[in-house]
Amino acid sequence: MCVEDVEMLVNNRLRGLKIGGNFEDALRMEVDQANSSPFTTEIKQATPPKRFSTPFFTCFNGDSDPESHLKYFKSLMILYKTEDALMCKVFAMNLRGAAQDWFHTLPSGSISSFKELAYVFTKEYTSYRTIKKNPDHLFNVHKKSDESLQDYIKRFKAERANIVGCDDQIASSAFKRGLPIECELYRELTISPCQILIEVFATAEHYALWDDDQIAAKKANQAAKLASEENCKRRSQP
Known part of the structure; x- marks a missing residue:
């Protein structure tokens, strides 16, 4: 799946989850969001590999370059890059502060792969991207x-x-x-x-x-x- 396909899929899913509803429905949705996960059921129910030990991460607080953090995360998880559900869960674990708050604003069931999570993550924090020098x-x-x-x-x-x-x-x-x-x-x-x-x-x-x-x-x-x-x-x- 290319980047354009991921972008279209995520945007369509988010748009579909946000359409319609009155004030009470919106309030109920907001409460449900706080108690639910942006991941699909398939990701939530996936079990980690045996003997997996979570590496030590420098957490992302929402005030630095998202692309650099993604590269850093992938390098530490290189042995598990094919474990899509594990990549999603571990990535969510190393978000802190404002970044953790942002993660929980994502609609329930809107993320079905690590590519999708990486896309919405970089899109949200694109203003913090470091301009690369020539x-x-x-x-x-x-x-x-x-x-x-x-x-x-x-x-x-x-x-x-x-x-x-x-x-x-x-x-x-x-x-x-x-x-x-x-x-x-x-x-x-x-x-x-x-x-x-x-x-x-x-x-x-x-x-x-x-x-x-x-x-x-x-x-x-x-x-x-x-x-x-x-x-x-x-x-x-x-």
Whole structure:
């Protein structure tokens, strides 16, 4: 069953369950909802596999990316992905707070598969979806004038880690582009442009150590200069 079929099936079922009825019927339905389950009878009556132990989950509270949570859930339940009823029940168990309240607003018997549950879940929390960054985003990362080379490397790696499937060649080009032209590392990477990304970072780390040594030496010289000036002032005083 494709996504479009799931969407049509769920929407039609929800629409059919909500049509008609007066105020008393609506109130009775609301009370019944609180005491019932959105799952069909088939899912509710299904028994878990023998020796199944519920994994430890970080619960979903309704304030984070639903797609990331679904991937996280599926990875922990990968051994039981064919157990549709089990997937539905365990997923409902790790909802908390507002997400748990939302789950119980689903009409009774409206969910007959994990695909349907995943569809209504992502649809409900679509506004919390994280906008995925494009690899070209790395070309916007530049070394700041007051930033050490080591800090730039860390910041660039952190940005790259947030981009799924980032090409190494693009990352290498973006890393070099973010360096000031007068930087010695920029010159090195220009002379040896065929390095793979891991080699680029290795070269950068060597230059970062040299850069840190220069910064430390500069600070030591400044401190010595200030101390010398203070001594001269003391000697000049009567």
